[in-house]
Amino acid sequence: MKAARGLDPAARAAAWQVQSLLLGYPDESLRRTMDLLGTVAATLPSPVGAPLTRFLSHVRTRSVFELAADYVATFDHRKRFSPYLTYFAYGDTRKRGVALLRFKQAYREAGLKLSDEELPDHLSVVLEFAASGNAETGLRLLIEHRAGLEVMRRGLRDSGSPWADILESVTATLPALAGSEEDAVARLIAEGPPEEAVGLAPFTPPQYLPDPVVARPGTGRAGPDTSSVYSGSPAPPEAGQMNTEARR
Template sequence: MNPAPNPVRTTPRSPSIPSLVRTRVRAAVRRPARLTPEEAEARTLVLRLCSLLLQYPDAELTSARTALAAAVETLPASPAAAELSAFAGWLTAQEPDALERHYVEMFDLRRRSGLYLTYYLHGDTRRRGMALLTLNQRYRAAGWDTDGGELPDHLPVVLEFAALSGPGAGEAPLRQHRRGLELIHRALTDADSPYRHVLGALLTLLPPPSDADRAAVDQLIAEGPPNEDVGLDPYGTYGQGEFAPPGTFVPPMPAPPTRLPAHPTSRTEGPR
């Protein structure tokens, strides 16, 4: 008599090699590789410098231009360091009143390069209010209180949180608003603004844009953010730096900027 065949053992089906590779590639793109202490320190400094350099150039910030430029020069060679070095050269060469005028023109008078990130994702809709609330809750859950000095989606605030909390949860809001950041960078580049270098430095720290990201940015340029107001003309490319005719959307008034620390590497608390 022939022996009974061994029972067939069933095991969960293993993923194919291509699908396994794709999964790991996606995971690697979502988060940065494990950083050495030196790399982590440099990344934190880049984020803090971007936060400071994107604030309104008041007397306190302009008086610290030499120190900021010196901090940029301490960065190890990288695409981000090269971008920030180019911006620092321009920053230190300008008169204070010229810096103020340029900042207002780029960030207060142009909707495509405003620094309030949830506007690009949600527009002037009720969803934006919920997004602001969620972002503020994220800060508080991490033990960080902005003291209400600025809206939680203001890019310098988001950057400072990323610097304080690290590349995982701390940089999650930046990754979420990757398309808005790409749009701001493109608008500043089209305007030939040196601030494009600061956005360029930031973007080198984030995952590269996908084809879907590029298509979404193109659509955002053509149509503008979502809009649920009634009786307004649809968004369109009505003029340089605008999504729609004046009055369609009024960006929030900027609050006083985050106070400048004595040295950009010594900041350990949230904006005042």
């Protein structure tokens, strides 16, 4: 798989690691690493690094409490901005359980294991996995859910969220949207994710569809608030040492 947008592998891995940390739940560890993250961001090509620098500038103007409150209001209470990639493709359907298992299988084959508190499709987790010496598989997972990422990016941008900059940086590391993906984005914005497992076409390529339909496994970690109404409109760590402390 070719490097996205001309990024060399080392720069892309560094970008994914910074993005992963900045998409985690804000806490004091973010304050301790801000200077290092800023240094890494400054070495990246402008389309990737400049949005990260802007976000870090925003972080410096907010307390940890304010950042945490904004994070919860953005990602936990608004399904439109769900950081769980399979939500956009499968909604709250049984097929989503199989999709989650496929993420876990990809991690297991790479010799990595998540804690029971982590859902494998959280964007921060996927980015860290990709940065940790698993670029090909990580990039494939991100591209499979390209439409959902684009819906999240546009929604965050339209709402004026500072986290839009992180999604701008993420999508700058990926290939440009293809025609079929543009159609999927438009459909997601107009209709939202599937609500039923039967009779709705998912938004990932057919070769990645789950075959059996099984009950969703226990997640361990709470997903986004399902009472909300969907509204459309820095070096990597060693493999096997995924750092999940930044995520709740």
